[in-house]
Amino acid sequence: MGKERSKSKFVGLRVSEEQSQVLSRLQQNSNLSKSGILLRGLELLSEYYSLGLDQPPLNLELRNLEAEAMRHAQALRQIRKRGEAIGQMVQELSNVDKIIDKHQANKSTLIQILLDIQAQNHWLPKPALTWVSERLGVSWSEIYHIATFYKAFSLTPRGRHTVQACLGTACQVRGAPRLLEKVMDVLKIKPGETDHDQRFTLTTVNCLGCCALGPVIVVDGEYYSKSTVKELERIAAACE
Secondary structure, three states, X not given: OOOOOXXXXXXXXXXXXXXXXXXXXXXXXXXXXXXXXXXXXXXXXXXXXXXXXXXXXXXXXXXXXXXXXXXXXXXXXXXXXXXXXXXXXXXXXXXXXXXXXXXXXXXXHHHHXXXXXXXXXXXXXXXXXXXXXXXXXXXXXXXXXXXXXXXXXOOOOOOOEEEEEEOOHHHHHOOHHHHHHHHHHHHOOOOOOEOOOOOEEEEEEOOOOOHHHOOEEEEOOEEEEOOOHHXXXXXXXXXX
8 A cells, every 4th residue: 555645734624735735836826825825716616606607626625615614604594505605704704814914813812813703703603713723823722722711702603682681599589580481482592592593692691790670681781671572572673
């Protein structure tokens, strides 16, 4: 048996030595980063599909990124054509590039970069994290550790608006379970879930620090006490 060709990591994918050399040559000839080359490849792939063509000749990197784009769209509960899904990923990765460039691609600003991505997307998509890993030269494991350690980050899609329902003792005795049921009826989701339109994410907490007002919910930082169903419907409509 011949000697197995060595492989290296690139944007979270396994690439062969030959493919890595091709990327390096393209980088030298185009003055683009390796991630920039792949981003342009995804743009061309999106345009290819928009013309109604199928089965384009893909190298390993683009084929895996295409598959990642489809998984990303499915995670967001979006039924999209391949061209649309890839186009969305191109836009999201371009936005990640802008955030990284704003921080001069400095490894010491990793947490702030992740916070900016979280603020922009309301969660941390896997393609964004692999892009950060490549651009900063930081291992995926280190980024994943940070993303799971801090509660400010979410690795699952979250809504544009957050709703927190207090289930602390003081709120419990004042009717928190009944208020939570009303919230669930209005939003059509359970605690820990995000609706299909990515409008709302509902969570429960043990205390919001305003026991005298209980039962309480917090919507995007605004506190509401003893809300009726009609009031909850008004609050939800006002969010959009």
